[in-house]
Amino acid sequence: xxxxxxxxxxxxxxxxxxxxxxxxxxxxxxxxxxxxxxxxxxxxxxxxxxxxxxxxxxxxxxxxxxxxxxxxxxxxxxxxxxxxxxxxxxxxxxxxxxxxxxxxxxxxxxxxxxxxxxxxxxxxxxxxxxxxxxxxxxxxxxxxxxxxxxxxxxxxxxxxxxxxxxxxxxxxxxxxxxxxxxxxxxxxxxxxxxxxxxxxxxxxxxxxxxxxxxxxxxxxxxxxxxxxxxxxxx
Numbered sequence: 001x002x003x004x005x006x007x008x009x010x011x012x013x014x015x016x017x018x019x020x021x022x023x024x025x026x027x028x029x030x031x032x033x034x035x036x037x038x039x040x041x042x043x044x045x046x047x048x049x050x051x052x053x054x055x056x057x058x059x060x061x062x063x064x065x066x067x068x069x070x071x072x073x074x075x076x077x078x079x080x081x082x083x084x085x086x087x088x089x090x091x092x093x094x095x096x097x098x099x100x101x102x103x104x105x106x107x108x109x110x111x112x113x114x115x116x117x118x119x120x121x122x123x124x125x126x127x128x129x130x131x132x133x134x135x136x137x138x139x140x141x142x143x144x145x146x147x148x149x150x151x152x153x154x155x156x157x158x159x160x161x162x163x164x165x166x167x168x169x170x171x172x173x174x175x176x177x178x179x180x181x182x183x184x185x186x187x188x189x190x191x192x193x194x195x196x197x198x199x200x201x202x203x204x205x206x207x208x209x210x211x212x213x214x215x216x217x218x219x220x221x222x223x224x225x226x227x228x229x230x231x232x233x234x
Contacts, residue, residue: 006096010123014088016088025089030146042117064091142189204219
């Protein structure tokens with residue numbers, strides 16, 4: 001399968017948990033799918049129909065820290081208000097490898113319409129490489145620094161279950177839809193997964209990735225609007 005592979009790097013970023021409003025704003029350690037949708041739209045220069053569009057990611061960062069930010073709350077006609085400090089979680093030196101089943105979008109990422117940002121509007125990124133790669137199928141796969149389907153939680157103890165915003169319905173006042181995922185930060189080989197070892201499942205592999213013990217980076221592709229959770233055979 002031919003896919004678009006985009007490598008983007010930045011200095012700092014933050015992916016706010018949507019249900020924290022006062023005092024502290026922790027960050028996800030992985031960009032939510034809704035954030036990725038907005039990022040792609042900025043490169044295309046327009047909204048795109050997410051039906052049938054699939055993505056996979058590999059996301060890393062050098063370190064995690066906290067900083068103090070302020071919100072300025074202005075009240076009515078008096079134009080007076082308060083300055084409210086809060087703690088925000090930040091990720092230092094983030095690096096995103098984004099795979100899309102849209103190789104025809106290659107020029108949109110080589111010549112993005114709007115400034116490249118991921119997370120907050122001030123979290124500027126640079127595209128380090130944009131290319132079309134041919135994925136292969138196989139079971140000699142390892143997974144790391146990625147989002148995988150929630151059903152994989154039954155097969156490994158190394159992941160962290162997350163509820164993340166999957167898609168914002170802008171035509172309905174930015175109504176959010178949420179989906180459950182498992183975040184894998186440490187490396188998991190297919191042979192390490194419980195109960196499905198020896199099954200006929202195979203995966204999409206990136207043959208341009210670093211081979212580890214004869215295995216290539218495995219990819220799980222997710223959607224934005226399809227009903228139900230992604231399947232193990234992505």
